[in-house]
Amino acid sequence: MAVEPSRGRKVLRGIRNPFYAAQRTFRPSRPGIVHDGQVRRLQLWRTGLGLAAWVGLTVAYKAAVSAADVKAAADDRLDQSWSSVLVLVCTLPLVVGAFVAAAKGPLRRVYLRRALRPLGAVLAVMASMGTSALAMAPELAGFREAVGLPGKIVIAVLCLWSVGFALYGIGLSLVHVFRTADIHEVVPPVLAGVLVWEMALSDVVTGAYPQVPPAVRAAFILGAPVTVTALSWWEMRRLRVHHGLTVRDALGR
Template identity: 65%
Template sequence: MRRILRCVYNPFHAAQRVFRPSRPDLVEDTTVRKLQLWRTALGVVAWGLLTYTYSTISDAGAAASDRFNQSWISVLVLICTFPVVVGVFVTSARGQLRRLYLRRALRPLGAIVALMASMSTFPLAMAPESQGVRDFIGLPGKIALGIACFWSLGFAVYGIGLALVHVFRTADIHELVPPVLATTLVCEMAILDVVNGAYAQVPPLARAAFVLGAPVSVTALSCWEIYRLRSRHGLTMRRALRPE
């Protein structure tokens, strides 16, 4: 009961409970977790340096907004990629493992639903199309909606960061799913950056380095993570998909 009340009052604690993997038999490798955090932090620092170098102070707010939008787009792409990668993984499994992974996929799916539900409070509270709903619920309803919107802001912003670091807690399905899904995500985002002409104000060489930096670094980290899980913990794709 105390945990539930803490989640109600603290959106950041609720986000930790929702977006961090928590399977009882989950293999915890502190080195891998630290590198995942460093990967995210270095990405933010690299973006900040790029923005500081090639942007003016007047458009710093717009740049920050673009960064948040890019993070949200990454989450949306991850949501679309999630059923494909997880579906291939589950379908490739044999015997009772397939049913086991399907049950484990409920928690990552629940994290996706929770994030989308929290984001839905903002258009409900501010969109002109929702004015009829706000008029119907009256002043008490508007106050409750404002509180829910304020709570959802902390939950969603912190949740987006945790969702990207922990790849929507897909380690709850199997430890090998996050590195595969993360690699797929960054490659898709790089393709979107090229198609959309992102960082157009940046010189071509720096732009190429920035666009390719994430796929190269994340792929290298994911390969190293898979190698470490195999060498240190005996986790291989064959064992993950074939019952012993």
């Protein structure tokens, strides 16, 4: 009986605080999951250094020389993060599906059940981004007029809450790879490696960072997948050495 009030307080806190709600939605929380402080710190360092490298590249090659350029660069970075999430959304079912299909016997059912939380995280970030359309899309102007001033206030509050939830959620989704550790601890490093090489290929195809000299551009684009691949290998090794977790054992083989 004592658990229910605590659960109710958490729900209310999530309703009031979009950042707390994002933490509850996008951070892995499976009972018995391995929490490794070194892996967590390295993930945060990787994200911070990636942002610092992008800022340094932008400043060094004068991609941002005015307030308007800074805003455009920030919008570009946000679009890039959103693109990463969209690529991850498309890649996730393929990698998870292959992982589940390769698992033996009853493990398949276990992993399918655990995959519901990552799927919920995907749906949550997509739904939260969709609320901006409700507030700003010209096609929905008639709806906004129909609901009147009270409805517009509700939409505005919902949009503000969703923006905070979505922006923080995008960051957490990239760090925790859509909480796929809830399926198994070995899934996030595998999925992160696939994702980062897909993004590098996308940068090459779309001609990202055109203002940067070709040699520096190539080093910058390849730096991310090489670094993340090395990090993923180190994470897999740490899971094997310190926690006895391997892909072979995860698949029951």
